[in-house]
Amino acid sequence: MNKLTLGGIIFTALMVLLTWLSIGGSKGGLNGDIVNMLAVAGAVALVIITVFVVIKYVRQMQNDTATGDLEEASWDDIGEYKNPVPMGWAIMFLGTMIWGVWYWTMGYPVNAYSQIGEYNEDVKAHDAKFAKKYADIQGNELIKMGESVFIAECKVCHGADGKGLDGKAANLHTRISAENVKNVVTNGSNNQLLGTEMPMPDRNGLFNMDTGAPITDAEIDVVASYVANGMQGEGADVFAAVCSSCHGADGKGMEYVAPDIAEFTPALVVNVLSHGKKGVIGKMPSFARLNDKQREAAAAYISAGLPDTDDLEGE
Known part of the structure; x- marks a missing residue:
């Protein structure tokens, strides 16, 4: 042996x-x-x-040797x-x-009974019942529903106060950070923030309309700070010359052209939840498991403005 x-x-x-x-x-x-x-x-x-x-x-493999006639074709002998x-x-x-x-x-024919199939049918029936029951909910009731959705689905990454858990997710108290603006301007974006494939070009496709020259590093830095500060401070001239043609003079975007970068809107949040979003700190997955009303409610809650940490501690 x-x-x-x-x-x-x-x-x-x-x-x-x-x-x-x-x-x-x-x-x-x-x-x-x-x-x-x-x-x-x-x-x-x-x-x-x-x-x-x-x-x-x-x-x-240790003992045998190959025998027989070789094929005519060979690869590197x-x-x-x-x-x-x-x-x-x-x-x-x-x-x-x-x-x-x-x-x-x-x-196991494809049309046979399965527990997964039964579960999927139950989910469809429940979603239909939910949609019918809450179809007309609006206003404060919709925002209250959105708070529940936020606590169940969003606070794991964004935190109960929505401030992003030390940079692990976006701070939802501000529309966009300077770092993310710089990343989008430099690399472009195609996150379906309008709900469709409308990509923003990278810096090679962005020009200063006043000078006719491509956007510079210094202009990127200053416009990033301007947008992140809520369209205030230094950089208004660069924004007007480079960004306003698509995002509008006030940064509130244009339908079918560019998203609102001044503030969160329900439509914007719904599109992020539906398609996900890739940013400078990583990729947020889509939340397709939420039904339309749940995404609408979460969007209403976030767009209405999240409570400050002090407000949460005082409750």
């Missing part, structure tokens, strides 16, 4: 022992349970077959022999195809 076979036997014995101890030591153990007994038998068979198949092919497909491989391949056809047509 060579070292390879001996090592395989020792490894198999160890794996079988660990499997037995794991199942036997679990709550309930075997206790005559046919399901557990079959699971152990299957695990043992899998370990034994795997180990000795590996041993067989390792020994075959590396050719293939005209050897037939091993019978075992051919049987497994055909058997897998036959099993697949049986599984999808008879064993």
Whole structure:
């Protein structure tokens, strides 16, 4: 008996022992349970077959030499022999195809009952009931609903106060940070903030209309501060010359052209929740699991202005 076979036997014995101890030591153990007994038998068979198949092919690679006629074609003088497909491989391949056809047509047809299918139908029915019940909710009631959605879905990243948990998510008390403005101006954006594919070009496509020259690093810095400060301070001239043609003189955007960068709007928040958003600090996923009314409510709550930390502590 060579070292390879001996090592395989020792490894198999160890794996079988660990499997037995794991199942036997679990709550309930075997206790005559046919399901557990079959699971152990299957695990043992899998370990034994795997180990000795590996041993067989390792020994075959160590000792066998290829024989037969070479194919005419070669790649860098590396050719293939005209050897037939091993019978075992051919049987497994055909058997897998036959099993697949049986599984999808008879064993588990695609229209058969499933717990997942039942769950999906229940969710659809609940969503329809929810949509009908809350279809007409508006105003303060919608904002209150949005607060519940925010607590359940948004505060994990944005925090209960919406300030972003030390930069791990956007601070929702300000429309946009200077860092994010610089990132968008430099790299462009295609976050579907208008609900459609309307990309903003990167800096190579942005020009100062007063000078006719591409936007500079200094202009990017100053306009980023201007936008982040709520359209106030130094940089109004750069914004007017570079950004206002799409975002408007007040930064409130233009329909079908550019989003509002002065403040959050319900439509903007709904689009972010529907499509997700990629920014300088990372990527926010979409929240497609929320229904339309839940996204509308969250958008109303955020657009109305989140409470300050002091207000939360005083409640």
